[in-house]
Amino acid sequence: MLWLLSMVLALIAVVDACPIPCKCEDHDIIICSDQRLLELPHLPQSTKQLYATHNMIQALPDEGLEGLSILDLTKNVFKLSLNTNWQNISNLTKLFLSGNRLSTLTPRPFQGLLNLKILDLSDNYIETLPQKFLYGLIKLQILNLNMNKILSLSYGVLDGAPVLKDLQLRNNMIEMVEVGV
Numbered sequence: 632m633l634w635l636l637s638m639v640l641a642l643i644a645v646v647d648a649c650p651i652p653c654k655c656e657d658h659d660i661i662i663c664s665d666q667r668l669l670e671l672p673h674l675p676q677s678t679k680q681l682y683a684t685h686n687m688i689q690a691l692p693d694e695g696l697e698g699l700s701i702l703d704l705t706k707n708v709f710k711l712s713l714n715t716n717w718q719n720i721s722n723l724t725k726l727f728l729s730g731n732r733l734s735t736l737t738p739r740p741f742q743g744l745l746n747l748k749i750l751d752l753s754d755n756y757i758e759t760l761p762q763k764f765l766y767g768l769i770k771l772q773i774l775n776l777n778m779n780k781i782l783s784l785s786y787g788v789l790d791g792a793p794v795l796k797d798l799q800l801r802n803n804m805i806e807m808v809e810v811g812v
Contacts, residue, residue: 647675671695683707696720706730718743729775730754738763746770753777753799760784766791773797783807
């Protein structure tokens with residue numbers, strides 16, 4: 632019986648262990664920056680914050696991120712668009728996607744992130760903001776779109792984020808802003 636208990640405790644320790652080659656602070660903060668990762672490692676269920684900056688990650692897994700409140704994927708290589716099911720990460724409050732290679736946003740790309748307050752899409756190649764791209768971001772307060780290639784802001788483009796109070800658009804190529812934006 633004692634042997635079985637020790638095996639169960641050892642298994643729990645392995646499941647909740649800090650993933651290699653990452654560093655962990657406390658039991659809920661994982662730092663996987665500058666590791667040349669192509670994909671995210673398996674995360675302990677207790678993980679609340681994940682910092683995986685300066686890697687070569689191109690996509691997110693379909694599961695394993697459910698408990699996150701902060702996800703920082705700055706300076707990775709997401710290309711063209713985000714094809715991610717955010718429904719499983721509904722606790723996320725801060726999402727950082729700065730410095731990737733995002734060029735296209737589809738309508739409702741962040742649907743499911745009901746608790747998101749900060750979204751950083753700066754330093755990408757985004758040219759167009761489609762209608763309803765903020766759809767469902769009912770708690771979004773800060774949107775950083777600095778250093779993209781945005782040419783215009785169309786009427787209704789910010790609909791879906793009723794409490795947005797800080798819109799950052801520095802260093803874009805904006806030529807036209809429609810009335811009512």
